[in-house]
Amino acid sequence: MTAPDKLLTLTPQHIAEEPYYQATSGEVALFEAAYKHRLPMLLKGPTGCGKTRFVEYMAWRLKRPLVTVACHDDLTSSDLVGRYLIIGGQTVWMDGPLVAAVRSGAICYLDEIVEARKDTMVVIHPLADDRRILTIEKRGEVVHAPDDFMLVVSYNPGYQSVLKELKQSTRQRFVACEFDYPDANTEAGIVMRESGVPIEIATNLVKFAAMTRNLKGNGLEEGASTRLLVHAGQLISAGLTPAAACQSAIGEALTDDADTLAAVLELSSSLF
Amino acid sequence: MNDFETILRQLERWLEVEFSMKDVSGIARDIAVLPKKDQDFILVWTQRLSAAHVQIATLFASQAPDLTRRIDRRLIEAWVMQSLDAHDCNGLQAAVNILREVDRFVELRHEHTAGIVLDDVRGILLTFARGLSGRHLLLDVSEDAWTDGETLYLPAIVARMENAEDNFILCKALVAMLWAQGHFGTMRVLFEGFLADYPDQDRALLYFNRLETLRLQACIARELPGLFREMKRLADEKLPTIWQVYAEFLSSASASSHDSLALLHESLQSEMPPPVCYQCALRPDAVVARMDREKALLRIKLSELAESLQQQPDKSRQFELKENQTGGTSEMELVLDDMPVAPPDNVKQLLSSIMLDFGEIPPEYLVAAGPGEYDPDLYRATHKDPDQVWQGTYHEEGATLYPEWDFGRASYRKNWCVMREKDVPFVHDDFADQTLARYAPLVRQIKRTFEGMRDEDRLLKRQSQGEHIDLDALVEALSDIQGGSEMSELLYARLYRAERNIAVAFLVDMSGSTKGWVNDAEREALVLMSEALEALGDRYAIYGFSGMTRKKCELFRIKRFDEPYGNAVKARISGIRPQDYTRMGFAIRHMTRLLQETDAKTRILITITDGRPEDYNDNYRGEYGIADTRQALIEARRAGIHPFGITIDRQGRDYLPRLYGPAHYVVIDEARTLPIKVAEIYRRLTV
Ligand SMILES: Nc1ncnc2c1ncn2[C@@H]1O[C@H](COP(=O)(O)OP(=O)(O)OP(=O)(O)O)[C@@H](O)[C@H]1O
Numbered sequence: 011m012t013a014p015d016k017l018l019t020l021t022p023q024h025i026a027e028e029p030y031y032q033a034t035s036g037e038v039a040l041f042e043a044a045y046k047h048r049l050p051m052l053l054k055g056p057t058g059c060g061k062t063r064f065v066e067y068m069a070w071r072l073k074r075p076l077v078t079v080a081c082h083d084d085l086t087s088s089d090l091v092g093r094y095l096i097i098g099g100q101t102v103w104m105d106g107p108l109v110a111a112v113r114s115g116a117i118c119y120l121d122e123i124v125e126a127r128k129d130t131m132v133v134i135h136p137l138a139d140d141r142r143i144l145t146i147e148k149r150g151e152v153v154h155a156p157d158d159f160m161l162v163v164s165y166n167p168g169y170q171s172v173l174k175e176l177k178q179s180t181r182q183r184f185v186a187c188e189f190d191y192p193d194a195n196t197e198a199g200i201v202m203r204e205s206g207v208p209i210e211i212a213t214n215l216v217k218f219a220a221m222t223r224n225l226k227g228n229g230l231e232e233g234a235s236t237r238l239l240v241h242a243g244q245l246i247s248a249g250l251t252p253a254a255a256c257q258s259a260i261g262e263a264l265t266d267d268a269d270t271l272a273a274v275l276e277l278s279s280s281l282f
Numbered sequence: 283m284n285d286f287e288t289i290l291r292q293l294e295r296w297l298e299v300e301f302s303m304k305d306v307s308g309i310a311r312d313i314a315v316l317p318k319k320d321q322d323f324i325l326v327w328t329q330r331l332s333a334a335h336v337q338i339a340t341l342f343a344s345q346a347p348d349l350t351r352r353i354d355r356r357l358i359e360a361w362v363m364q365s366l367d368a369h370d371c372n373g374l375q376a377a378v379n380i381l382r383e384v385d386r387f388v389e390l391r392h393e394h395t396a397g398i399v400l401d402d403v404r405g406i407l408l409t410f411a412r413g414l415s416g417r418h419l420l421l422d423v424s425e426d427a428w429t430d431g432e433t434l435y436l437p438a439i440v441a442r443m444e445n446a447e448d449n450f451i452l453c454k455a456l457v458a459m460l461w462a463q464g465h466f467g468t469m470r471v472l473f474e475g476f477l478a479d480y481p482d483q484d485r486a487l488l489y490f491n492r493l494e495t496l497r498l499q500a501c502i503a504r505e506l507p508g509l510f511r512e513m514k515r516l517a518d519e520k521l522p523t524i525w526q527v528y529a530e531f532l533s534s535a536s537a538s539s540h541d542s543l544a545l546l547h548e549s550l551q552s553e554m555p556p557p558v559c560y561q562c563a564l565r566p567d568a569v570v571a572r573m574d575r576e577k578a579l580l581r582i583k584l585s586e587l588a589e590s591l592q593q594q595p596d597k598s599r600q601f602e603l604k605e606n607q608t609g610g611t612s613e614m615e616l617v618l619d620d621m622p623v624a625p626p627d628n629v630k631q632l633l634s635s636i637m638l639d640f641g642e643i644p645p646e647y648l649v650a651a652g653p654g655e656y657d658p659d660l661y662r663a664t665h666k667d668p669d670q671v672w673q674g675t676y677h678e679e680g681a682t683l684y685p686e687w688d689f690g691r692a693s694y695r696k697n698w699c700v701m702r703e704k705d706v707p708f709v710h711d712d713f714a715d716q717t718l719a720r721y722a723p724l725v726r727q728i729k730r731t732f733e734g735m736r737d738e739d740r741l742l743k744r745q746s747q748g749e750h751i752d753l754d755a756l757v758e759a760l761s762d763i764q765g766g767s768e769m770s771e772l773l774y775a776r777l778y779r780a781e782r783n784i785a786v787a788f789l790v791d792m793s794g795s796t797k798g799w800v801n802d803a804e805r806e807a808l809v810l811m812s813e814a815l816e817a818l819g820d821r822y823a824i825y826g827f828s829g830m831t832r833k834k835c836e837l838f839r840i841k842r843f844d845e846p847y848g849n850a851v852k853a854r855i856s857g858i859r860p861q862d863y864t865r866m867g868f869a870i871r872h873m874t875r876l877l878q879e880t881d882a883k884t885r886i887l888i889t890i891t892d893g894r895p896e897d898y899n900d901n902y903r904g905e906y907g908i909a910d911t912r913q914a915l916i917e918a919r920r921a922g923i924h925p926f927g928i929t930i931d932r933q934g935r936d937y938l939p940r941l942y943g944p945a946h947y948v949v950i951d952e953a954r955t956l957p958i959k960v961a962e963i964y965r966r967l968t969v
């Protein structure tokens with residue numbers, strides 16, 4: 011590239027207010043230990059169980075800025091690393107979110123890492139082992155990650171296709187932490203706090219969730235996540251009946267199959 | 283008002299009394315006392331029926347006066363009409379039988395209009411029950427509702443309530459009560475056994491059940507208040523005073539089965555109130571048998587586990603159960619001689635079932651079974667399990683085994699289908715060429731359309747964004763600026779990655795019913811489709827399927843994914859011949875596997891069939907075959923495959939939406955139009 015090379019990078023933001031996160035076991039201590047030893051982390055667990063919220067909370071707690079990238083199947087390494095732009099007749103290099111995070115010593119959270127294209131892994135690997143470097147090929151630049159940079163990726167082992175399994179060479183670079191739905195009381199507390207419903211309703215929503223989780227593999231691919239319970243709670247707070255809220259926020263979100271949906275709705279109407 | 287005399291004379295004429303010498307004055311008297319509109323109704327029908335047969339008319343007239351008092355007029359008409367139909371089709375005796383059994387007719391009629399047929403709601407109820415319990419429960423038919431904790435038994439038709447809606451609520455209530463028996467400890471007491479203390483055991487069980495029903499009702503009121511509101515509507519019971527006291531006592535949140543037991547002795551002195559409509563039966567022996575079976579099975583599995591862990595057989599046989607906290611989740615872990623073992627799935631299931639029964643695993647359950655300790659009959663379910671009967675006796679070399687979905691049991695039959703891949707024998711003739719010649723204009727058009735859809739990697743220049751800079755455009759733009767004109771913003775180059783990256787598998791019906799036109803149409807369609815796909819560049823495979831019972835499930839290779847389209851494939855297409863029956867689930871499962879092994883961004887499975895799935899002489903017919911096929915398609919969808927059905931079946935399209943989902947199938951009315959349509963269908967599917 012012969013054009014003059016100006017560099018543009020975003021400054022990742024700190025999280026100003028403490029995000030509400032209810033710890034369920036030792037995950038906070040584990041994360042802090044990994045951070046201290048500059049180890050990347052892999053968060054495993056079903057959808058909507060609080061992984062994203064946890065990372066936000068940890069970023070706040072460790073006073074680090076947070077960069078989140080939701081991976082999808084069109085995400086290329088350029089989307090992570092950066093690309094040239096032309097601004098006012100000049101070529102300018104624009105850092106991608108990953109590079110921006112590395113430069114500023116942020117926590118970089120790659121959500122649903124397996125969804126990304128395979129070539130992105132090549133970028134992540136040297137960053138996730140003890141080299142802690144990131145190569146920007148197009149610029150011929152190697153960025154060394156400062157000590158306070160941390161890479162966190164998430165991965166849902168539950169329902170992905172054989173082609174989307176995380177390769178051993180990738181997963182073995184990370185400290186893994188398994189997430190699951192919190193126990194009933196904790197979860198009811200979360201739903202209450204996040205949606206503003208009274209405790210009785212939150213408790214019933216959690217009971218309903220347990221019933222749908224019973225059906226995992228028996229008609230449902232996944233049970234209702236904490237996220238869906240929060241959604242249902244918010245609809246109830248907005249004035250919907252619990253039955254209607256459970257149908258729109260939970261039932262319809264879980265399945266399209268008419269029989270299964272009917273049964274799931276029977277379960278929720280039995281509870282309320 | 284018709285007076286007695288007029289009625290009598292009319293009846294005598296219509297019922298031909300002069301020949302039969304029958305005295306119809308009694309009937310006339312019964313009719314005479316009715317209101318006029320009922321009299322007219324009966325007389326009109328009697329006259330009409332006499333035209334069919336005097337005996338029919340007589341039977342009607344003699345019963346009608348009583349019926350008009352208790353049964354809706356329309357129902358009486360339906361009953362009469364049915365007897366007339368029967369007379370037309372099957373003669374006098376059939377008609378007479380229907381007229382004699384009016385009450386049966388009324389009952390059946392009610393069941394038809396208001397009753398819930400278990401088979402119709404089986405899926406919903408099972409899902410409901412499994413959601414409540416977290417157990418892999420089964421559902422089966424029995425006279426009354428009861429459970430052994432493994433299978434829920436319900437009547438084939440539930441019709442006690444007036445209308446269908448209430449009967450469905452009753453079904454749910456029964457399921458909930460059965461769930462409650464396990465969840466709130468009734469079953470545990472049954473297992474412990476208490477009846478021996480009572481001289482009249484049957485009576486004691488009835489009373490115990492009545493008391494427990496009161497307690498479980500209250501449990502449901504607390505746990506499932508929504509359902510309980512509806513249950514109360516079905517039965518608002520009035521209890522005798524002393525039973526009201528019992529009910530109150532047993533309704534407290536802390537009441538347990540043992541409180542019912544404590545009341546049992548005293549309650550036996552009183553008269554028992556009749557059961558409520560959703561009361562279920564208790565079968566202690568069945569519960570005990572099931573629990574014993576599980577205990578035996580667990581201990582046998584544990585001994586297998588111990589054997590695989592220990593070198594010397596004389597070591598400890600006592601397992602311990604520990605909870606293992608990792609991350610945020612707790613896992614059950616078995617420990618033997620300080621060695622932790624993760625329990626295999628079947629053991630885990632047993633453990634959780636026992637856990638649900640007892641709230642813990644009694645230590646004696648965790649002792650690995652010693653040699654000869656259990657007779658195999660003990661732990662095998664009393665009804666024989668076809669899987670087990672079959673396993674070990676049947677070896678299949680070179681075959682792949684696939685499960686099959688049994689909708690009755692609502693679970694898979696494992697390793698049920700014995701599948702083999704075979705090659706279609708070559709027929710080297712000019713079938714393909716003739717087809718191409720016959721459809722020459724169409725082929726040209728298809729090729730043109732499909733070539734247009736083909737995408738190669740192209741560098742798109744002069745874009746508003748992209749990963750590269752379009753240097754040519756940039757140079758131009760810079761010189762534009764120097765020349766004083768405005769600069770273009772289209773300065774990027776973008777790699778257009780519109781590789782279609784599609785793999786499609788065609789699964790073609792080779793069952794016997796395709797003989798003739800359908801087979802020809804399928805073969806022609808495959809020739810045209812292959813031409814189209816060659817033009818398009820999508821990867822494709824073609825397989826045919828047929829089967830004769832689950833042990834002979836055959837998939838015929840016509841073209842593999844990695845095989846080029848050439849004379850061999852053409853000769854195999856030409857060689858496709860009708861075989862046996864349409865067992866479909868295994869074929870879909872196998873194609874799903876093949877598609878999964880192919881690296882593509884989009885994977886499509888197109889089935890071409892001539893009717894509903896069916897197999898010879900086993901139960902792969904009707905609902906069973908459809909349910910299995912549907913399940914196989916669900917599995918395919920879960921594996922990220924897009925199934926699509928093309929069916930040449932003019933009669934039954936009702937089952938198609940259930941199989942493929944709305945908008946994921948087409949019905950072709952004329953077999954001969956299949957070749958013309960198939961390419962267009964594929965185009966629409968993939969643009
Ligand atoms: N432990 C928790 N503390 C506080 N809120 C929680 C917790 N767990 C779940 N939630 C709630 O559930 C919602 C979903 O959580 P989150 O977005 O973190 O899920 P996730 O695990 O990242 O899901 P996905 O894998 O789909 O991205 C949050 O917005 C929050 O309301």
Ligand SMILES: [Mg+2]
Nearest residue numbers: 061062063121
């Ligand atoms: Mg998330």
